Structure formats: structure tokens, C-alpha cells
Amino acid sequence: MDVEALRTFLAVTETGQFQAAADELGISQQAVSKRIAALERHVEATLLVRTFRGSRLSVDGQVFLPHAKKVLAAIEQAEHAVRPGSRPLRVDVLNRRISPAQAVYRFYRSHPGTDLDAVTLSKENAAQAAQAVLEGTVDASFRALPADQVPAGVSAERLLDAPLELLVGPGHALADAPWISPSDLAGHRIWIPGIREGTEWAAFYQALTDAFGLSIDALGPNFGDEALMDALADSASLATLVGSGDRYLWPQNHDLRRIPLHDPTPVYPHVLLFRSGDQHPVLTALRDHLRTAGPRIPHDVWAPDWAGF
Structure with missing residues (x-):
């Protein structure tokens, strides 16, 4: 599973907008769309539903979100554990x-x-x-x-x-x-x-x-x-x-x-x-x-x- 796709998914759920997520991540809106599409293909489920106001979580997206947060938290902890100065x-x-x-x-x-x-x-x-x-x-x-x-x-x-x-x-x-x-x-x-x-x-x-x-x-x-x-x-x-x-x-x-x-x-x-x-x-x-x-x-x-x- 692509970690950057997970981070992008989390950014969209927090901002509610593909463009806002793109601005936060420093990438294009098109790149955000491609990452979300690749993630949905990987899990074989629709995670986000686009609306005229932006986007919202689907039912599958609501189930997936807490697990995605745990995965990203574990990755951040692993990265921190080996960061220079983070251990004796x-x-x-x-x-x-x-x-x-x-x-x-x-x-x-x-x-x-x-x-x-x-x-x-x-x-x-x-x-x-x-x-x-x-x-x-x-x-x-x-x-x-x-x-x-x-x-x-x-x-x-x-x-x-x-x-x-x-x-x-x-x-x-x-x-x-x-x-x-x-x-x-x-x-x-x-x-x-x-x-x-x-x-x-x-x-x-x-x-x-x-x-x-x-x-x-x-x-x-x-x-x-x-x-x-x-x-x-x-x-x-x-x-x-x-x-x-x-x-x-x-x-x-x-x-x-x-x-x-x-x-x-x-x-x-x-x-x-x-x-x-x-x-x-x-x-x-x-x-x-x-x-x-x-x-x-x-x-x-x-x-x-x-x-x-």
C-alpha cells in the first residue's frame, strides 16, 4: 500500500476538498486525484464521494479511516525511532x-x-x-x-x-x-x-x-x-x-x-x-x-x- 496515498486520503478527509489537500501537500489537484484513485483500486472500494461542496467519506471510507490513521501513526513512530538523536x-x-x-x-x-x-x-x-x-x-x-x-x-x-x-x-x-x-x-x-x-x-x-x-x-x-x-x-x-x-x-x-x-x-x-x-x-x-x-x-x-x- 502506498504510504503517500494514505497521507493524501487523510488530507482530503480533513480538509474536505481535493484542492485544499493538494495545497496542504504541495502537489497538484490532479496528483491528489490519481493517488486517491490508486488507493481505491488497491482496496477495491470507493472511499470518497465527490459532491458539489467538495468530498465526503463513503461508508467504506468511514470504516477505512481509523485504520489508515493507525497505519500512518505507526509509520511516523518507526521513522522517529531511527531519526538521528531519537535514541541512545x-x-x-x-x-x-x-x-x-x-x-x-x-x-x-x-x-x-x-x-x-x-x-x-x-x-x-x-x-x-x-x-x-x-x-x-x-x-x-x-x-x-x-x-x-x-x-x-x-x-x-x-x-x-x-x-x-x-x-x-x-x-x-x-x-x-x-x-x-x-x-x-x-x-x-x-x-x-x-x-x-x-x-x-x-x-x-x-x-x-x-x-x-x-x-x-x-x-x-x-x-x-x-x-x-x-x-x-x-x-x-x-x-x-x-x-x-x-x-x-x-x-x-x-x-x-x-x-x-x-x-x-x-x-x-x-x-x-x-x-x-x-x-x-x-x-x-x-x-x-x-x-x-x-x-x-x-x-x-x-x-x-x-x-x-
């Missing part, structure tokens, strides 16, 4: 402890009342997350995805570089260093449990390993962040890497140390993926916020060659 912006932050989640939270704090949902597609890799954006499962996703792997219909903007820090216990040989060069980590075991083959973070840590001759592994079961903090506190040789904006908590007696990496400063390049042409006002505001309020990045940044946005 759904953003995949991957993990609620890491930089993207903290950046989105700071954005929310600086824009009170903003309508958004932070979700975690933690089991999806970057390609799967990009597909979720394309399909509309989420509106945006923070991922480290090479430019040549961004699918058609998805835009990518590198808006959040997270400088890495070494996290160690108080007995580690580097525990008291004010900062460390990545090359100084050669020969030290860096344990990052949970690295999964085929994920973007696995590709990132492999590139970091190759660039600086590091020993990064994910050996053993992953019992979670708390177990990792316990292991670091009890070890004089174990270390891990975290982002400077990542939020981890541990007991005070663990006395863990976060040591910045410089000369160069490795950064994890979080790229914001979103559907090309998406006009959601919260997405626009979030992108503007990240461009202007992101963390200050040192001049000596290192990132994988494939992070060339």
Missing part, C-alpha cells in the same frame, strides 16, 4: 577498565544528560566489531584496525592514542625507575594473560615485540585482573603492560608501580569506527570531544606501521 548512541568500548571506556565516561560527565549506552563487544575481534557497526548492532566501536581492513560503509578516525605503562610489583628490578625505554624491557618477562590469536591486541603486541625485541606472552590460564595484580605483587621478575588511561585497582599493600614508557612512547591506537554518514548528534559531539579533550600525547610516539590513520 550505542558505543562499544571493548572493556570497561581501559581508555575508551574512561574517555566515553569523561565525555558523559562533561555533557550531562547525554543519551548513550556503553557496551562491550569483548568477544568480537576488530573485523567483527566493524561488521557490527555496519549492521547497526552498535553505532560506534573503539578498535585498532588497519586502514585497509575497514569495510566499505564504515568510517574510521584515530581519536584516542593510549600511551603504555609498565606495571610491576615493588620487588621488580625496574620498580623504582621514573620512566623506561621500551628497549630496556628486553630480557624481562612481560605477561599479558588473555591475548587471543586473531585479535587486534594480539597483532599490536606482536608488532611491539618485533620492534623492540621484547618477551611478551599469555601463558597459563587467565583468572582475571585481580589475579594478575596478585601475581605482580608477589613477583620480582613479572611485569605487564597497561594503558595510561586504564583503570585498575589493587590492595594498598600490593604497592604496585606504574612506570611510563618513553624514548619512544608506545601507544595503543584506538580508532573510532562508525557508519559513514551517520548524523547522530551524540556521535558528532563525542568525536568533537575526543579531538579536543584527549590525553596529551608525547612527541616520540611509536605505533605499529598498520595504524596509519
